[in-house]
Amino acid sequence: MKILTVVGARPQFIKAAAVSNIIRKEHEEILVHTGQHYDENMSKVFFEELQIPKPDYNLGVGSGGHGKQTGKMLIELEEIYEKEKPDLILVYGDTNSTLAGALCGSKLLIPVAHVEAGLRSFNMNMPEEQNRILTDHISKLLFVPTVTAINNLKNEGISEGVHNVGDVMYDAVLHFKSLAVSKTSIIEKLNLKEGSYILTTIHRAENTNDINRLKNIIEALNESGKKIVLPLHPRTRKYMENYSLKFNNNINVIEPVGYLEMISLEMHSEKIVTDSGGVQKEAFFIKKPCVTMRDETEWVETVQNGWNVVVGTDKNKILDSILNFVPNQQQQNIFGDGHAAEKILDIINDDILNIK
Known part of the structure; x- marks a missing residue:
């Protein structure tokens, strides 16, 4: 065939x-x-x-x-x-x-x-x-x-x-997780310690193309005071420059990374903050709390299981979840x-x- x-x-x-x-x-x-x-x-x-x-x-x-x-x-x-x-x-x-x-x-x-x-x-x-x-x-x-x-x-x-x-993404995480362990060089390169940082991604057009939504996200990240590692999507970078938006010193902006390095960053993080559907699932698979900066999610099971919270782009909700959100139950096998x-x-x- x-x-x-x-x-x-x-x-x-x-x-x-x-x-x-x-x-x-x-x-x-x-x-x-x-x-x-x-x-x-x-x-x-x-x-x-x-x-x-x-x-x-x-x-x-x-x-x-x-x-x-x-x-x-x-x-x-x-x-x-x-x-x-x-x-x-x-x-x-x-x-x-x-x-x-x-x-x-x-x-x-x-x-x-x-x-x-x-x-x-x-x-x-x-x-x-x-x-x-x-x-x-x-x-x-x-x-x-x-x-x-x-x-x-x-x-x-x-x-x-x-x-x-x-x-199938669960298949991939299970298969490649052991290889991702060998990618600890990015953890060492960025001088990161286990559970000492929030991993963040921002790429969705509804967030990057709207100055108010993107401004709220960036202000929440800046005001959190938490150490944040952010592989910056090219589109996000472009719109930040167009809107004259800047990150504070607590945000460690890095270039986009490959899959294995991303999994390694996820595995060593304290929490994940994202607007990506795939990253929401990866967070669930490796048992990391996830804050989703969207108005809804197609992965409702991660929310129902208590490991994901959907906060939209409300600055106060993002900030509160970065600081305070923790899962409220054990995960179920749903994938x-x-x-x-x-x-x-x-x-x-x-x-x-x-x-x-």
């Missing part, structure tokens, strides 16, 4: 690392990198350290408006699909790369499998929410990470082809058993091979 996988952003590289090696034991995989994340620290390094096979195609799409970016992907992908004639299109998550990969497959009548299906924030202002919903409704196989995701799909009339396999990739392969074999 020939499976064509489309990736384009950091979380998708991590998920592909967990799944591609499993797929390639039995099938041919064509890997397409759209180039949605084109910064070397946010792209190339992930492929190298996670030992993801070199992409067969790199579209080099880069940044741009949603329509322009998605449209360029569709044009390029259509040519590749027609040339390669895959039996299945595999997409991950909720980016423009996800939607373009799925939509192109659907138009050409090639079955689409969506890993991390069924997530909902119920905020249609988010491009990611639009991408999730559209991709789910045109996919043949929907691999969901949680029971909540199954219920979300049922509420939209989707029940066929839905499989709860667990979370599977760490073998999602194997389950995905088994289902693909049963479903796609049986119709060929």
Whole structure:
């Protein structure tokens, strides 16, 4: 069987690392990198350290408006699909790369499998929410990470082809956590001690592109007085310069880091403050309290379990949570058993091979 996988952003590289090696034991995989994340620290390094096979195609799409970016992907992908004639299109998550990969497959009548299906924030202002919903409704196989995701799909009339396999990012964390221990050089380089700092990430457009939201976040971090380590996303840096916003001395701003260094920073932190969906889950997997600077989260289970608090961009709520939030219960096993990739392969074999 020939499976064509489309990736384009950091979380998708991590998920592909967990799944591609499993797929390639039995099938041919064509890997397409759209180039949605084109910064070397946010792209190339992930492929190298996670030992993801070199992409067969790199579209080099880069940044741009949603329509322009998605449209360029569709044009390029259509040519590749027609040339390669895959039996299945595999997409991950909720980016423009996800939607373009799925939509192109659907138009050409090639079955689409969506890993991390069924997530909902119920905020249609988010491009990611639009991408999730559209991709789910045109996919043949929907691999969901949680029971909540199954219920979300049922509420939209989707029940066929839905499989709860667990979370492939949990697979990745379990697999790479031991390798991340060897990346303690970043801890030594930054002169960090176990549990002595807050790890923070800010990248979501709804926060960076709005001066009031970004200002509230930065003021809360500055006023906390806590030692904060912040790998700064290029977009966040750009908007901070545009808005003339600055960090206080308690904020240690560093360049974006690779996956293993990020896991190492997470493992040694006291707490994690983020607006990233993937980092919320990683915090949960390694049992770190998480403060989410968004108005909602698609990972509601982490909140229900008491290990994540959603504070929006209210300065006082962010500040209070940085200083005072602690988990209020023991974690439950809600993201599977760490073998999602194997389950995905088994289902693909049963479903796609049986119709060929």
